Amino acid sequence: METQAxxxxxxxxxxxxxxxxxxxxxxxxxxxxxFDLLFIPKNKQQNSLEDIDKEFELLKQQxxxxxxxxxxxxxxxxxxxxxxxxxxPILFEKLLKDAQAILEFDPAxxxxxxxxxxxxxxxxxxxxxxxxxxxxxxxxxxxRVFTEYAHSKTGIDIHPGAVIGEAFSIDHGTGIVIGxxxxxxxxxxxxxxxxxxxxxxxxxxxxxxRHPTIEDNVTIYSSATILGGxxxxxxxxxxxxxxxxxxxxxPNSVVYHKSEIKVRDKNPFPDxxxxxx
Numbered sequence: 339m340e341t342q343a344x345x346x347x348x349x350x351x352x353x354x355x356x357x358x359x360x361x362x363x364x365x366x367x368x369x370x371x372x373f374d375l376l377f378i379p380k381n382k383q384q385n386s387l388e389d390i391d392k393e394f395e396l397l398k399q400q401x402x403x404x405x406x407x408x409x410x411x412x413x414x415x416x417x418x419x420x421x422x423x424x425x426x427p428i429l430f431e432k433l434l435k436d437a438q439a440i441l442e443f444d445p446a447x448x449x450x451x452x453x454x455x456x457x458x459x460x461x462x463x464x465x466x467x468x469x470x471x472x473x474x475x476x477x478x479x480x481x482r483v484f485t486e487y488a489h490s491k492t493g494i495d496i497h498p499g500a501v502i503g504e505a506f507s508i509d510h511g512t513g514i515v516i517g518x519x520x521x522x523x524x525x526x527x528x529x530x531x532x533x534x535x536x537x538x539x540x541x542x543x544x545x546x547x548r549h550p551t552i553e554d555n556v557t558i559y560s561s562a563t564i565l566g567g568x569x570x571x572x573x574x575x576x577x578x579x580x581x582x583x584x585x586x587x588x589p590n591s592v593v594y595h596k597s598e599i600k601v602r603d604k605n606p607f608p609d610x611x612x613x614x615x
Contacts, residue, residue, distance in 0.1 A: 360407045365483045368400045373464055376430055377454040398423055405472075408479050418475050425471050432504055436463050439505040443527055458492035459508025469498035502526075503554070510560075517549035519567060524554045529579070531561035537584060553589065 375393050379385065402419050409415060437453045437460055447453050453460050465488035469481035481498035489495045493512040496502075500516050503524035508514060510530040516522070520534045536548035547567035556571050558564070559579040564571065571577060572589030580595045587593055 360404045360480050360483055362483055362487075364400065365404055365480060366487050368397065368404060369465055369468065369484045369487060371400075372397055372468065373461065376426075376433075377464070394423070404480055405477060408477060418472075418477065421475060422471055426468075429467055429471065433460075433464050433467060435505045436460060436507065439507040439525065439527070440509070443507050444509055458494065459511040462488045462492045462494035462496060462511060462514075463502075463506055463508060466496040466498060466500070466502070470500070470502075473498040500549070513561075519547045520549040521551040523552060523556070523573065526552055526554070527557045529558065529560040532558050533563045533565075535563065535565050537566040550583075 371393075375390070375397065398419060401422065402415060405418055406412065406415055409418065434450075437450050440453045440457060440460060441447045441450055447457070465484055469484040472484075473481045485496055485498050494508065494514045496514075496516045497518040497520070499518040500520040500522070502516075502520075502522040503526065505525045506522065507525075507527040509527065511528075513531040514528055515533045515535060517535050519536075522534075534550050534552065536543070538548065550564045550566060550569040550571065552558070552564075552571045553573035553575075555574045556577070557575075558571075558577040559581075561579055562577045562581045562583070564577065564581075564583045566584050568586070569584060570586040571583075572587055572591060574589055575587055575591040575593065577583065577587075578592070578594030580597075581593050582595075583593065
């Protein structure tokens with residue numbers, strides 16, 4: 339295809355696109371600056387009330403410029419912006435509870451400040467919660483950009499449509515996947531590699547509940563996979579590592595995968611060992 343014909347094809351494709359896209363670089367910059375303003379203290383010279391107020395106003399302007407690119411009804415822009423920023427004080431307190439939950443459960447965490455600054459699980463949770471606010475306003479593309487950005491930085495994939503309760507704790511976090519219709523209660527703790535996914539990924543099920551429900555005070559250990567919209571993990575349960583679940587379990591359950599490991603003297607080998615690569 340000649341260059342000019344290809345350019346025209348790109349032009350026509352852009353004209354026919356049914357979804358408006360935000361500026362991704364500006365979206366990444368906004369979510370990081372908002373996170374830093376909320377959780378990363380600056381030096382005293384940059385921490386006056388006036389400075390913080392100015393930063394909030396600048397972030398409001400940046401946010402409005404992002405939202406205006408993705409909403410069909412411009413008259414809703416002020417409401418969406420006001421609702422988002424008015425919800426931040428309550429969300430801030432909820433996120434501090436998340437940080438406290440990480441600090442309480444992780445013996446490697448020395449302080450709340452360490453969690454806020456250094457823990458990818460907290461960063462991914464914060465970006466999810468901010469994105470979820472916007473998702474509830476009916477704005478879909480921008481929250482996905484935010485959470486996929488957090489996914490690229492942390493390896494933690496939380497869909498902004500998921501519903502997650504208070505004092506949520508992610509330990510390590512790499513490889514965690516939380517699907518769109520997942521419901522998670524309060525005081526839930528996840529380890530790395532946990533998947534809360536769907537049994538069926540056909541488009542016909544897009545509007546149905548496809549992902550599991552995790553009730554209060556549940557701990558799910560590394561590499562556990564829990565699938566299905568009808569699957570409920572009852573409160574106060576423990577799901578062990580490497581478990582594969584496609585059905586519900588009662589409250590106060592312990593679910594574990596039993597594997598057999600044998601240790602024996604290597605010299606001489608009692609049986610031949612065959613390695614297949």
